[in-house]
Every structure is written in structure tokens, then in C-alpha cells.
Amino acid sequence: MTGADRPQAIAAPPGRLALFALLGVCAGLPFYLFSTVLSLRLAQNGVPIAVIGFFAWVSLLPTFKFLWAPIVDRFGVPGFARFYGRRRSWILAGQLGIAASITGLALTHPDRSLTATAFWALALAFWTTMLEIAVDGWRIELAPDAATQGPIVAANIWGYRGAMVAVGSGVLLVAERAGWAAGYLIPAAVALAAFVPIAATRRDAAGEGGRVPALAKGLAASAALFAGLALVIAIAGSALLALAAAIGIGANSNVTPWLLGLALVPFLAMALAIPAIRRRSPEAIAASGAPMRPYLDLFWRYGFAAITLLAFVSLYRMGDVLALTLAKPFVAALGYSLGAIGLADGIVALAASMAGVAAGGLLAARWPAGSTLALGALLAAIGNFAFVWLGARPLSAPALWLATGADQFGNGFAGAAFVVYLSLLVNPVHAAAQYAFLSGFAFLLPRLLAGGAGSFAAAHGYSAFFLMAGTLSLAALLFLPPVLRARPREGVA
Template structure:
């Protein structure tokens, strides 16, 4: 009879308390909502806030590098598999313990962003944006690991991923349109405070839910212990991020890095380094035995396992996932400043980002989740990439039209439909690449890598737009998304190596 690891006992007990996909879908819809709310606040909404305060376009582009933090989540994802949050884990389990801590971090960081909403000190704005990104990413790591543990097969993943993305995209719409409408009438501080309050609602809901309805003893003690431990962890993270940020800013100033610097060649060079490192390391990884330090290490073993299983095919996989969401990421930070420059008001953008974006996104996610349950993944990946590119081309079309809110709705709807469809398909695809032995670490690595190159280029997006204009920028981003289609024939022939089989 199988036994349950005590560290995951509460999480496993919860899974038995969720007898069908419907309750799991509700759970992961809530978790998606919790992660989607803060994401827009340190990306799209922050870009518009900085633009409103007269920040240079190149500097707004640099702030997109805050979104690079999630691409490096593999650096701390193994900690979430290995360690518990004191107090919270004892009663609610490992996965939910980290989720509860993350929600506290999201709330405090967003309140801090509200207090500094005047953006008088951009270094301080960046500090709290980074903390918000860190805790949002930590929540996603814990939720993704839990999802993969509860639903290990492709047909099980489809509906749960769709529910998670429905929640995520609903929250992005609520944060995007709601924050802009509030900011237009009551200011940026009010916008951030309202979204912070909404983001915190999931915390008491999860606290009130016992993993085992028959045994609620110890909840209060576990809650207060968890809150005390969380406060200490939040302070340590604040000090650590502030210290690292000060060093980075000092180094940037020392080399003359500023808004006038041409960063694009440096970004492209840095993006190529990981591929070179992978190519050099693969021969040794492929020869590694199960007892080797490379494969048995708790820190790097989960990542080595991925390259050991796929060999040089891993480089093809990594190149593909880097390109697949390229258009969506490049459009994220600069589409709204472009629309604002065209002459649309914050309220008009907010209205477009409300029911239009929500309906289109939900439709895209639903169709993507449906198709991935019935079609081969290469076919659905191709369709998702095509619709995502069409969404980017829609901004090129919008820039050539007279100001008309109906046209804004069409462009926004096309972007969100393609984004939603490609996102749902892509999440299932990445989940199927993961070894079930290392769900949290490997999914964090793959999903983080998928957005590393796009977010690197996104940070240079402001400088690129200054050079080529908005229309050519979005044309380029759509073409880059379509370039992922060239990899699909090779991916269809890629299969992982059997465990410890000979070459």
C-alpha cells in the first residue's frame, strides 16, 4: 500500500476532500485569481503610472525587467519542495503554507507601492515592484507544483489549467480595467490600495478551509505561528532585495548605463549565453549516473534530470519555448503606452480591458483547454501561435486607424483571445514535459525559461520603439511568435530518454 510523505500529508488529505474536477477547478480558479491580480500591477498598470508621471519611454522599458524575476524562479523553487513555512504547513500543508505566505507578501508589497504611488523615487518604486513580483511568483510555484501533483495526465490537466487561467485572466482584467478606472477618478494610490484589498481576500478563505474537515484542532496556534514566521521572512526579504538593488544600481551607474544607452546588443548577447552553456554541459550530463552528484543534488538534480532525459533535444525545446510566447510578452508592457499615445484615455483603456478583454480571454482559454484534450499537442500549439500573432498584428492595424473606441475593443479582443488560447495550450505542453518526480522545480524552470528571452527584449522595448516606431515593433513581435512554428516538426519527433537506459 502506498504511503504519504508526512510533509505533504495535509495537501494529500485535501486532494481526497476534492472528489472531482469541479472542486479542483474552483480551487485552482481561486489560485489563478490570486496570482493574476498583482501581475498587472507591476507590469501594465505600473507602465501607465510611470508614463503619467513623465518617466522616459526607455526607463519604462527598463521596468519591464522586473518581470524577469519569474524567469529565475527555478533558483528558489527547490526550497518550496524542501522546506515548510512554520505554523502554516503544520495545519494547512506544505503547498498551501507557501501560498498563504505569498499572499501576505503580495498584500504588503502592493500597499507599499500605493504609499509610493507618486514615483518621486524610482529606486523605491522598483524595490516594491520587485518584491511584488517575487511573492507573486512564489505563489505560482506552489500552486503549479500542487496542480501537477493532483492532475498528472494531459486529460486531467486540460480543465484544471483552463480554470486556473480563467481565474488568472479574470484577475488581470479586474486589476487592469479596475485600477485604471479608479486611477482616472481617485488617483494611483487608491487604485493600488483597492487591488491590494481584493488580492488579500483569498487569504482568509484558505485559512478558513481545513485540510481535513474532521480535525480542526490547532488551527489558531498554527495561524499565529505562521503569521509571526511570515513577518520575519517578509522583513528579511525586504532587506535582502534592497541591498541587492543598491549594488545593481551602483554597478549600472559605474558603467554609464542610463536611459540613453543602447542596450539591445547587450540583451541579445546575454540571451545567447544560456544556450552556449547548455551545449557545453550536455555531454557530461548525458553520461551522468543516478549516483552522480549532478543527478542526486537537491539543488540542481531536478534541472539536470530534464537535460539528461532530453539530451541535445533539450536545446531545441528551450529555443521553442523561448519563442512561443514572445509576441504576448513584448506587447504586454508597451501596448498600453502606445494606445495612450494614440490619444485614448485611461478610462477608454480600462473599459476595453474589462468585459471585452475578459470575454475574449475566457473564450480563448476555454477553446485552448478544450482542444488540448482532443487534438495532438503539435496541432494545438500551431493554432495557438497563429492566433497570438494575429493579436500582435492587431496593434499594427490599430495604430493606422483614427481614434475610435470600437476599434480599440476589436484590437484588444483579438489580442486577449490569442493570448488566452496560446497560454492554455502552452501550460499543458510544459506540464507534460515535467518529470512527476520534480513537479515544482522543473515546471518553475521551464515556465521561467519560456519568458526569459521575451522579457529581456521587453526591457529593451522602449529603446527599440524609439528606433523603429510602435507599428514596426508590434509587427516584429508577431513575426517572432510565428517563428516558433518552425520548431514543431522537430518537436513531434522528440521523446524523453527512458530512466537510466543505455544510449
């Protein structure tokens, strides 16, 4: 696809930035609830740190979103899609699934059945991912260049990170006073309430029928989808537990060699497949089956440079993902109360995160990509190292605020710069599928290794763990020169 063939950027009309900020809220609200807040809850309920690390694998599910992203590109949720179109139909269904899953997590406290807790965490991760796929595809279609991506990305991530941090903080403050169940039920109610303004948006340009019949049929279809998902999770979960038991993996196992071996598999597979893909003609790629076409197009355009690109995106957010897994259990282990952690997250983290996102989105639209990405990696590493500094100090609210602020500012800046960069790598014809693949792969290796974070911290200590996380953030800089030289070849649509 040539530059001339790309869709022209659409100037954001009044309300578009607000809409994407709301969609960011919808996607960001549940994230901490199946990751960092859940890890703190598990620690409070006496779950061993190594097992808490295993729960980080719940976040692996979004990394495989490219497997079902083509469904979002081609199909809609029955009922909803007829009136709202494909993208919003999945956004609406995702919002309902998010509300139901958070409610399920509320009811599993005090985590006496870790299987039940894991089930609802996986369901929440799945529906959050479906919503993100739909939002990302819609965003890239509306704004395919850097100048228009910057403001929309900033608005979307503002909403995302604002909700993520505010909910994470609010749950802790409520949990300290009214218990974990109440802490989870409140964001479940917020998620359900967010369904209303999205359902009130206007009919799609190609839509037909009435709003009320569309909502009724969409609610029924969403319930059926949730039941089907529950069955898939139950079957897959049982199979994985049986496999782990068969090969001797348990709470006290050293899983790092297994994880590093698994991390190499996709790179080896790509190295074997790329020569055959590159030899195919543009017409053959365009005529390939719909589920595979977006991914064949990506590797056809970038060739072996795709391996370098994917290695870079795997490392870029590595430190943030690893730190996120154990940050709250670490701070709690230092002696800080749920209230102190919640206040730091609610005031300092929110302000620092918003400032980081704003700076990252602004500079991504104005600076060369290499400069913005390099600064983001440096700031992310500083945020990781801040936890090492915090652990060496006596309990102090200002110290907790400073470490939290450094972490959240760096995370927000790097996140905004990274989203803009990934968005410009995709072919807009396959926007949702290719962005899902790139953003999912970006977190595959970090989330895979995060499952062993608890075992590493138990063996070497928290300080060594956060030093490692920061160093890995800086390691991404080694890939910047070849990444910035990578150019796609033209020809496939």
C-alpha cells in the same frame, strides 16, 4: 521514470476546479500591477519611455523561480506548514506578501522616487512567483496527464486571466476618478481578503495542531520572510545600479547588444554541460544533491533536445511579452483616455480572454499538441498585428475593442495550450522545480528583451515594434517539427 511509474491521475472531485480558479485569481490579481498597468502609470507621471521599458525587467524575477522552487518542494513556511502542508503554506505566505507589496506600490505614487517604486514592484513580483510555484506543483501532482490537466489548467487560467484583466481594468477606472493610490489600494484589499478562504480550507492529511496557532506562527514567519526579502532586494538592487553605472548603461543607452549577448549565455552553458550529464548513470543522477537533482534529471532525460525545447519555449510567448510591455502606453499615446482603456480591458478583454483560455484548454485535451501550439502561435501573432492596425485608424471605441479582443483571445488560447504542453514535459517526481524551470526559462529571453522595448519604440516607432513582436510569435513555428519529435529517455526518478 516509466509511464507505468507515473502517479495515476486523480479525478477532480467537486470543488477542485473552483479551488484552482480561486488560486488563479490570487496569482493573476497582481500581475498587471507590476507590469502593464505600472508602465501606463509611469507614462502618466512623465517617466521617459526608455526608462519605462527598463521596468519590464521586474518581470525577469519570475523567470528565475527555478532557483528557489526546490525550497517550495522540500520546505514549508513555519506555522502554516504544520497545519496546511508545504504547498498551501507558501500560498498563504505569498498572499500576505502580495497584499503588502501592492500597498507599498500605492504609497509610492506619483513615482518621484523610481527606486522605491522598483523596490515594491520587485517585492510584488517575488511573492506572486512564490505563490505560482506552489500552485503549479500542487496542480501537476494532482493531474499528471493531458486529460485531467486540460480542465484544471482552464479553470486556473480562467481565474488568473479573469483577475488579471479585471484588476487591470478596474485600477484604470478608479485611477481616472480617484487617483492611482486608490486604484492600487483596492486590489491590495482584495488580495488580503482572498487569504481568508484559503486559510479556511481543511487541514492537510499529514497536518497536525490547531488552525489558530498555525495561523499565528505563520503570520510571524511571513513577516520575517518579508523583512529578509527587503534586505536582499536592497543589496542586489544597489549592486546592479552600481554595475550599470560602471559600464555606462543609462536611460539613453542602446541595450540591445547587451541583452542579446546575455540571452546566449544559458544556451552556451547548456551545450557545455549536457554531454557530462548524459554520461552519468541513472543512479548517479538520482543520488545527486536535492537542489540540483530536478534539473539534472530534465537534461539527462532530454539531452541536446532540451536546447531545442528551451529555444522553442523562449520564442513561443515572445510576441505577447513584448507587446504587453508597451501596449497600454501605446494606446494612451494614441489619445485614448484611462476610462476608455479601462472599459476595453474590463468588458472586451475579459470576455475574449476567457473564450481564448476555454478554447485553448479544450483543444489541448483533444487535439495533438502540435496542432494546438501552431494555432496558438498564429492567434498570438494576429493579436500583435492588431495594434499596428489600431495605430493606423482614427480614435474609435469599436476599433480599440476589436484590437484588444484579438490580442486577449490569442494570448489566452496560446497561454492555455502552452501550460498544458509544459506540464507534460516534467517528471511528476520533481513537478514544482521542473515546471518552474521550464516556465521561467520560457519568459527569460522575452522579458530580457522587453527591457529594451522602450528604446526600440523610441527609435523606430510603435508600429515597427508591434510588427516585430508578431513576427517573433510566428518564428516559434519553425521549431515545432523537431520539438514534437523530442522524446525523453527513461530511467531517472
